[in-house]
Structure formats: C-alpha cells, structure tokens
Amino acid sequence: MRTVRPERLAVQIDGPFVVFLIGMRVNKPWKVRAWVPAFIAMPRMLKELADYPASGFLGAEGGLGTIIQYWRSFEDLERYANSRDHEHWPAWRAFNKRVRDHRGDVGIWHETFRVEAGAYEAVYSGMPPRGLGRVGRLVPATGRRETAAQRIAG
Numbered sequence: 001m002r003t004v005r006p007e008r009l010a011v012q013i014d015g016p017f018v019v020f021l022i023g024m025r026v027n028k029p030w031k032v033r034a035w036v037p038a039f040i041a042m043p044r045m046l047k048e049l050a051d052y053p054a055s056g057f058l059g060a061e062g063g064l065g066t067i068i069q070y071w072r073s074f075e076d077l078e079r080y081a082n083s084r085d086h087e088h089w090p091a092w093r094a095f096n097k098r099v100r101d102h103r104g105d106v107g108i109w110h111e112t113f114r115v116e117a118g119a120y121e122a123v124y125s126g127m128p129p130r131g132l133g134r135v136g137r138l139v140p141a142t143g144r145r146e147t148a149a150q151r152i153a154g
Contacts, residue, residue: 009124010141013136027104027106031106033098037091044091
C-alpha cells in the first residue's frame with residue numbers, strides 16, 4: 001500500500017506528454033478464449049514498459065476495465081506499439097486473429113491525448129501519489145498553485 005501524503009499537493013511535469021487511455025470490454029463472458037489472452041497480455045506489457053525506461057513510458061494506473069498510461073511523447077507510444085521486438089505487436093496480432101470471425105465477443109478501445117507543457121492541472125490532498133502525481137513531481141499546492149485556474153494558467 002502506498003503511503004498517504006497528508007499535505008495538499010499539485011503536480012509538475014516538464015514539457016509536453018501524452019495520456020493514453022486503453023480498455024477492454026467483455027461482451028460475451030462465456031467466450032473465454034476470446035478475452036482471457038487479451039486480459040493477461042496487458043500486465044506483461046506494463047511490466048515490460050516499467051523495466052524499459054528508454055521507451056518513453058512514464059507510468060500507468062488503472063484496473064480491470066481501463067488503464068491510464070502516461071508517455072513522454074506520441075512518437076514513443078507509436079514506436080512501442082509498432083515494435084516487432086516487444087510484447088504489444090504479437091499480442092495485437094494474436095487478438096485480431098482470434099476475433100476475426102467473432103467481432104463483438106470482446107471489445108478493445110483506446111484514446112490518446114497530447115498535453116502541451118502546462119496545459120493541465122491536478123491536485124491531491126490526503127492521497128498516496130496516483131495518476132499524473134505518480135509520474136510527475138509533486139509540489140505544494142500553494143501560491144500560484146492554490147486554485148485549479150491558477151494551476152492550469154501556469
């Protein structure tokens with residue numbers, strides 16, 4: 001269990017970054033062969049990324065239905081997704097082959113957001129580090145970081 005930080009904190013991250021949301025929806029739970037391989041592939045990918053800092057992967061958080069990933073750049077995310085030498089490419093190809101004739105048994109979705117430097121705000125109070133606060137630098141939410149409007153204005 002992560003340690004609770006009782007103070008009120010904001011997050012600071014240098015430069016632009018990417019937020020990548022990815023999820024899976026099991027539409028036909030009895031079709032285990034369709035969704036279990038995808039379900040177990042994501043933890044392998046996240047471990048691989050955590051062990052490979054040069055990938056540009058900053059960190060992730062989430063649960064069963066949705067995972068939030070933070071990346072240094074869209075190009076880093078794309079490079080990993082398309083690399084034949086990492087976990088994603090073979091898992092993606094195997095998923096598409098499995099569902100080719102059974103579209104709709106399991107759904108996969110993702111959304112990608114480029115965030116310009118300073119074009120975000122976050123606050124944490126009485127929380128262990130989470131989300132962007134796990135990949136950025138936590139700083140006191142005081143002075144010019146007191147309100148959401150001040151934090152996003154930079």
